[in-house]
Amino acid sequence: MPDYIPVLVTGGAGYVGSHVCKALKGNGILPITYDDLSTGHKEAVLWGPLVCGDIADRQKLESVIREYAPVAVLHFAARAYIGESMGKPAEYYRTNVAGTLSLLEAMEHTGVKRIVFSSTCATYGIPETQPITEDQIQKPINPYGHTKLTVEQMLQDFESAYSIKSAILRYFNAAGADPECEIGEDHDPEPHLIPNVLSAVSNRSPVVIHGDDYPTPDGTCVRDYVHVSDLASAHVAAVRSLLSGADSFSCNLGTERGVSIREILTTVEEVTGRSVPHQIGPRRPGDPATLVANTARAKELLGWTPCHSDLETIIKTAWSWHRRQQNKCAA
């Protein structure tokens, strides 16, 4: 039985967090999931213990840290829907900013000095140039992006005052599912494009495209879709880097390839062999037209290159997971 290094994973029952837990366990690191199960699932916690709790509960966090003695924290727990954040900013500031403050205070009180933080390309707002490099101005255009940028600032201040080192990972659009189909994306309601397109294929009810009058080649929004298992390997590299004494850093995680909503529909039709019922709706407030990553820094600092992120693999793995969930419901 190998000796696993313990880490605390807030939000480990969620979509990205659960895939990262699987990769951590495969690399000799034991994930202790701390999650309130508000959007996550206990069935997705398969690679270490689950403690149910809210990140706002600092005392509970401190007692979990004392019990398991994690050497680092990977912090996924957040509210993460751009559209929802426009109408409910208080919930976003409460969880993403106040909740993270409670976590950082718990780390400071218990002496945990390293954190990997899930940030986002939404912190860049409407970038002046594409692909986006990390040193571009960060000027979010929605409350979700504001809360994530605020945490990035908090992390700098906590490093100056308390020597807590951080790896800030700004992911672009997480997509796809575990290639072994053990876990995948499962939100209710589901805000994300690819699962909604797959539901449209199987339910024969149209997916709504949020606007086709953007300044992009086909008028629909362009995003950089990165496979969730590639995000997972980047997290393993990031935590290892901090544990081996690296300085704090921030980096983009994407593929450098922009894909429009219409291109997603075409690839889904190719992979599933079925048409996608769809209709054009109004723009979704808070959406920039195009977001594509420059990933040179992740390659240089983490030696990271995505290897599951071609669009076909993303859609195939998401489709396998979608069908597995459907079969479970039907059984």
Ligand SMILES: NC(=O)c1ccc[n+]([C@@H]2O[C@H](COP(=O)([O-])OP(=O)(O)OC[C@H]3O[C@@H](n4cnc5c(N)ncnc54)[C@H](O)[C@@H]3O)[C@@H](O)[C@H]2O)c1
């Ligand atoms: N999915 C993406 O494309 C994407 C892109 C960029 C950044 N991110 C960031 O990655 C992280 C994970 O995103 P996801 O897509 O897996 O979302 P998710 O909703 O699937 O996972 C979030 C997890 O955090 C838990 N959680 C929420 N509030 C909590 C609280 N107060 N206390 C304890 N646990 C709480 C939820 O139950 C869930 O398990 C988020 O921080 C998100 O902002 C996601």
Ligand SMILES: O=c1ccn([C@@H]2O[C@H](COP(=O)(O)OP(=O)(O)O[C@H]3O[C@H](CO)[C@H](O)[C@H](O)[C@H]3O)[C@@H](O)[C@H]2O)c(=O)[nH]1
């Ligand atoms: O049913 C849908 C769902 C989405 N979209 C559109 O498809 C694009 C992608 O939308 P997603 O909701 O899949 O992803 P986002 O780009 O809005 O958001 C994701 O990436 C963000 C960074 O931009 C955040 O970090 C966020 O957590 C993460 O969900 C957007 O133009 C959106 O308006 C549709 O047209 N129809």
